[in-house]
Amino acid sequence: MNILVINASPYMRRSSTSIILNSFLSGIREAGGEITLFNLAQLEIHPCRGDLSCWFRKKKECIQHDDMDKLRKPFEDANVVVFSTPVYCDGVPGQLKIMIDRLVAGGNALLEIRDNHTHHPVPDSHQLKQFVLISSCGLWEIDNFDPMITHLKAFCKNIGFTFCGALLRPHAFAMKNNDINDILKAAKDAGRELVQCSSISEKNEIIVRREIVSREEYIDIINNKVANLTQK
16 A cells, blocks of 8 residues: 655644654554655645646646656555644645645546536546545644544545545644553554555544643643743
8 A cells, every 4th residue: 555645744753743643654554554755844836826737738737847746646656645734724734735736737627517516527546545634733622623624525525535534633732741652552553544444443533632631721731831931
């Protein structure tokens, strides 16, 4: 199984999201999966110009040649695509959205009805691809992921990927100085499940997003940290 990982955190391996991602990838490797990882912070990808030359003149070739060229073949070859990303202002962060928009170059201008809705046809290279989301958020409640989940499920439906699970970590800053061994084990088990079963169990999703501290405790932790940093 070939797994493409797009890490959208500017902190890359040092991010809160990567705490979950690294355990997940460890499980994938143990199960024999092959991983290709790109950090968007190390790539220069420009916004889509929307002129659709890729559909009508150059036929699936973007008129822009930047680091998006490095991603096109890995997207085609992957069995599974994983987005690892923080939540900032709801939804997906800007650089990830830019990359998503640039995937239009592999699309098709024709329209069809699929699930009683107009869509562009799914490219052959996207058939049977699976999608996994790994995300962390600095706010306490799990519903802070709702806008991102809605967006990426719509993205998967449009592009032809199967959304097969999400490892979500709210109040992510509480992972530091607290026992999260069960969370890391669940993330690792989820990686193993993905390779062996082509899915992630709800059990492991629930463990990864479990409450670490109460909302009141978390507010105190963050506010005290902010106060200490402000005084320096």
